[in-house]
Amino acid sequence: MVEQHxxxxxxxxxxxxxxxxxxxAPELAPGFTPMQLSxxxxxxxxxxAALLLxxxxxxxxxxxxxxxxxxLAGLGLAGNIVYYVLLAAAVQAGGVAMASLVIGLAPIAITLAGSRDRHAVPLRRLAPSLLLSAAGLACIGRDALAGPGSLAGLLCALGALVSWTLYTVWNSRVLARVTSVSGGQWSLLVGVVTGxxxxxxxxxxxxxxxxxxEAAAWWRFIGVVGAVGLLCSVFANTLWNFASxxxxxxxxxxxxxxxxxFGxxxxxxxxxxxxxxYESAAVALLVGGVVSCAAAHRKERPEPARAGRARPRPRAL
Structure with a gap:
C-alpha cells in the first residue's frame, strides 16, 4: 500500500x-482567442489519441x-473544452499568476469534495494541510489581484476552477468503478471524445x-497546440489517471x-x-500543505513482533 502511494x-x-x-501556452500563441486555443x-x-488507440x-x-x-462526453466537456477556454481567457486577461492562484485552490476544493468518501481521512486531520495551502494561495494572490483586467481574469479562473474540480472528482469516481480499461486507455478514450x-x-x-x-503565426499556433495536446493531454492525463x-x-x-x-x-x-x-513564501507553504496531507494519509503499519526483545524497535522514517 505504501509503495502504491x-x-x-x-x-x-x-x-x-x-x-x-x-x-x-496562451502567451506562446498571442493573437489567438481562448476558443481557438481550446x-x-x-x-x-x-x-x-485516435491514432494510439x-x-x-x-x-x-x-x-x-x-x-x-x-x-466520457461529460468529462471531455468539463475537464477539457470548458476548462481550457476559461483558463486561457484567465491567463490572457489577468496573467499567469492570477490563473495559477485560482486554479491552485483546486486541492482545497477537491479535498473537501472527497471528505465524505469511504476511507477518507477526517477533516480534522486535514486541517493543517488546508490551512497551509490557503496561506500559500493568499501569498500568491497578494499582488495578482491588483493588476489590470484582474476582475475578468478572476471570474474566468473561478469558472475554470469549478470545471476542473468537477472533472477531477467525477473522473476519480468513474475510474474506481470502470476497471475494464487501464488508466492510459481511459485517457485516450477521453481524448477521442473530446476531439x-x-x-x-x-x-x-x-x-x-x-x-x-500570417502563415508564420499559424505554424506557431499549430506547434503550440500540438505540443500541448501531446504532452499535457495524452501524457499528463495518463499519469493523472494512474495517480487517481x-x-x-x-x-x-x-x-x-x-x-x-510548476505553472x-x-x-x-x-x-x-x-x-x-511573498511568492517564495507561497511555494514553501503550498509544498508544506501537500507534505502534511500525505502524512495524514499515511497508514500506520503494525511492527511485527520479534522474539527476545523487551521493547519494539523504532519505526524507520
Whole structure:
C-alpha cells in the first residue's frame, strides 16, 4: 500500500509538472482567442489519441456501456473544452499568476469534495494541510489581484476552477468503478471524445473569428497546440489517471498543487524574473500543505513482533 502511494504521488507530481505548461501556452500563441486555443489543443488531442488507440479500438470499446460513454462526453466537456477556454481567457486577461492562484485552490476544493468518501481521512486531520495551502494561495494572490483586467481574469479562473474540480472528482469516481480499461486507455478514450467535441467548437472558433494571421503565426499556433495536446493531454492525463487509482481522492486533490507550482515557475522563467518574497513564501507553504496531507494519509503499519526483545524497535522514517 505504501509503495502504491509513493508511485501515485510521483505520478501526480509528474502530471503537475507537465500541466504547468498550459499556463504559458496562451502567451506562446498571442493573437489567438481562448476558443481557438481550446479547439486547437483538443483537436490535436483527439487525433493523437485516435491514432494510439486504433490498434485496440474494438477490444477496448467492447468493454464500455452507455453509462461510460456518457461519462466520457461529460468529462471531455468539463475537464477539457470548458476548462481550457476559461483558463486561457484567465491567463490572457489577468496573467499567469492570477490563473495559477485560482486554479491552485483546486486541492482545497477537491479535498473537501472527497471528505465524505469511504476511507477518507477526517477533516480534522486535514486541517493543517488546508490551512497551509490557503496561506500559500493568499501569498500568491497578494499582488495578482491588483493588476489590470484582474476582475475578468478572476471570474474566468473561478469558472475554470469549478470545471476542473468537477472533472477531477467525477473522473476519480468513474475510474474506481470502470476497471475494464487501464488508466492510459481511459485517457485516450477521453481524448477521442473530446476531439469530436472540439470539432463542434472549431466552427465558431475559426470560421466566425475576426481578424487574420500570417502563415508564420499559424505554424506557431499549430506547434503550440500540438505540443500541448501531446504532452499535457495524452501524457499528463495518463499519469493523472494512474495517480487517481493509486491515491485517495483527498490526496489526489492535493497533487494538483504541483500544477500551480510548476505553472508559476514557468511563468517566472517566461517573464525573466525571480519570485517575490511573498511568492517564495507561497511555494514553501503550498509544498508544506501537500507534505502534511500525505502524512495524514499515511497508514500506520503494525511492527511485527520479534522474539527476545523487551521493547519494539523504532519505526524507520
Amino acid at each position: 509513493r508511485r501515485g504521488v510521483a505520478a501526480g507530481i509528474a502530471a503537475g509538472a507537465v500541466w504547468g505548461l498550459i499556463f504559458i 479547439a486547437g489543443r483538443y483537436l490535436a488531442y483527439g487525433v493523437i 486504433a490498434p485496440s479500438w474494438r477490444a477496448v470499446t467492447a468493454r464500455l456501456g452507455a453509462a461510460e460513454w456518457r461519462a 469530436l467535441e472540439a470539432l463542434v467548437l472549431a466552427v465558431p472558433a475559426f470560421v466566425w473569428a475576426e481578424g487574420t494571421h 487509482r493509486a491515491l485517495p481522492l483527498a490526496l489526489t486533490g492535493q497533487m494538483i498543487v504541483f500544477e500551480t507550482l 508559476l515557475l514557468y511563468g517566472f522563467l517566461w517573464e525573466g524574473r525571480w519570485p517575490t518574497m
